[in-house]
Amino acid sequence: MTQLDRTKLRIGDKEREEALDALTAHSRHGRLTIDEYGERAESLNEARTQADILALFKDLPEPRPSLADAAPDTSLPLAPAASATPGTRPGPLGLPARTGRLTGTLLGVPVGAVAAAGVSYATGSWLFMFLAPPIAYAADRISRRGRKTSA
Secondary structure (H helix, E strand, O other): OOOOHHHHHHHOHHHHHHHHHHHHHHHOOOOHHHHHHHHHHHHHHHHHHHHHHHHHHHOOOOOOOOOOOOOOOOOOOOOHHOOOOEEEEEOOHHOOOOOOHHHHHHHHHHHHHHHHHHHHHHHOOOOHHHHHHHHHHHHHHHHHHHHHHHH
């Protein structure tokens, strides 16, 4: 019997969210610049396997996502289209459309960066760039609130 290479396993939203939380912690601690954080968050959104996620953390200490510890969920729903909530559009392959924290956070990062850059440019003071993380956090919260009330 051959040994399963866990790094080639496909990942889901849960693993992406855990990795994004770890990237956010590194950004807060000053290990990643806003540009590096944005690039890695974009790569994380495109990641398909555990190896893709682990590559984003090769030069970072803890916290790291605990991908190897989790057993893969091999169960598949019998009728994916029937599991979608009424009134929602199905996503790819008839599965429910992807909603979650990752989408709102990826929206908040560019919104925060653009808003802070605009204020910095308008005032002539680069200190307003420190507003990018709070603006990104606020945009994430606002987008989450909108999803919760519309469901």
